Amino acid sequence: MVEVVYEPWKKIVIHEIVKYVLDDLVKLQSLGVEPGGLADPLLWVGGIVFSSSTMLETKDVIKEKLEGAVHWSSVEWALMPEFKEVIIIKETNVKVPIINVTAHPIYKTVSKWLKKHKELEPK
Secondary structure: OOOOOOOOOOEEEEOOEEEEOHHHHHHHHOOOOOOOOEOOOEEEEOOEEEEEEEOOOOHHHHHHHHOOEEEEEEEEEEEOOOOOOEEEEOOOOEEEEEEEOOOOHHHHHHHHHHHHOHHHOOO
16 A cells, blocks of 8 residues: 655745735736736735745755755735735736635745735835
8 A cells, every 4th residue: 555645844934025916916927928818827826925935956955855844935025915816917908817715834934924024015
């Protein structure tokens, strides 16, 4: 019989954090999308919306992943108190889907951490 083991990440290392006004983050997410098209989704949890980028899978990054640490090269986020399934950009009619990841414990932890660390916001 096969053994199934769940090992959640022990640590998330974020190398760059950029906080935006919601409209700016949504427009950034729509860059390169044809008018009327569908952009890549943003994730919503705990009153924020964000996207993250992972690092390239080098030998060192894979080694750290196997040890329980995942590296995000960047996180771009904005405050969004109310969840909406989609945000439509009026000028281009581009739709930016918003995925509710409230049930995901790691994303909840990241959301709380981002909101708590005000010193990382631009001056």
